[in-house]
Amino acid sequence: MLHAVAASAVVLMVSVGVSAWSNSRLVARVANDLEVYTHIPTARADAKRERFEALRRHSAELARYASNGEPTGLGWGLYRGKRLQVALERVTATSHSPSIPAHSPPFAVTIDNFLLFDSGKTTLKPGAEPRLKGVLDLIRANPDKRILIAGHTDNTGPSVANQKLSEARAQAIRDWFVNTASLPVTRFAIQGYGYTRPIASNENRQGREMNRRVEITFIPDSGTQ
Known part of the structure; x- marks a missing residue:
């Protein structure tokens, strides 16, 4: 019985750790694209447009999670996609594609x-x-x-x-x-x-x-x- 409890605790700790890592990666990926897009000069239309479409893809991905539920690997109460989605939609709704x-x-x-x-x-x-x-x-x-x-x-x-x-x-x-x-x-x-x-x-x-x-x-x- 104790072994089963210990094993369950280890599985839980690993799952929470994986979720924390996955959420950190998600935040870093989206934040990086937001930061890069903001600082690309308007004159670099191709690069600006490419990053803008990346932001739209991020927004679509998070919208699916909001509708269908976030993947297990992002769960355990650590999911931070809702705040990211707000930031993404603010940029994509108010900015024009080059x-x-x-x-x-x-x-x-x-x-x-x-x-x-x-x-x-x-x-x-x-x-x-x-x-x-x-x-x-x-x-x-x-x-x-x-x-x-x-x-x-x-x-x-x-x-x-x-x-x-x-x-x-x-x-x-x-x-x-x-x-x-x-x-x-x-x-x-x-x-x-x-x-x-x-x-x-x-x-x-x-x-x-x-x-x-x-x-x-x-x-x-x-x-x-």
């Missing part, structure tokens, strides 16, 4: 479907607008770019249904941009890929979450160069 150089190659912004749509739905969630407004700022700042909106899913469910779902979501986002900013619909192209272009394994939950995404690609308009 403009893209006129002759740069295509550049994509990726948004987690969870932040935009409820499961299986094609109507934008009320909380989607702050995410899309940041991309809209980038679209407005780059009138010489055409916009490709591509929807992607994981491999759960029939392929035909996933393809239709991904295309309908891309169209919903296109329509929001057009209606919100009175942009010409001809500036946009939409595509649904279903689960045919995964960026992670569909064999685990984390991989499936990464695959459920929308990619908004800025493409130089050959007619303006």
Whole structure:
């Protein structure tokens, strides 16, 4: 009995220690990107934009934890993601993505479907607008770019249904941009890929979450160069 209690105590101590270490790493990673982004000169648009998108990815990751619960490795009452999420959303909501150089190659912004749509739905969630407004700022700042909106899913469910779902979501986002900013619909192209272009394994939950995404690609308009 004593051995079992001792073993349980050791496991608990190790788990708490791992959580403390993991939370420290999370805080350091996010804080570093915030610090670097703040100090990159506006003239370095590429570097500024790259770090800005890293902050958005951090924000999406923490938003998933807030909805689904933080991973076990970050638990035991030590999770500090809520404060980080507030700091990230303050920066990404009030800062504009830097403009893209006129002759740069295509550049994509990726948004987690969870932040935009409820499961299986094609109507934008009320909380989607702050995410899309940041991309809209980038679209407005780059009138010489055409916009490709591509929807992607994981491999759960029939392929035909996933393809239709991904295309309908891309169209919903296109329509929001057009209606919100009175942009010409001809500036946009939409595509649904279903689960045919995964960026992670569909064999685990984390991989499936990464695959459920929308990619908004800025493409130089050959007619303006």
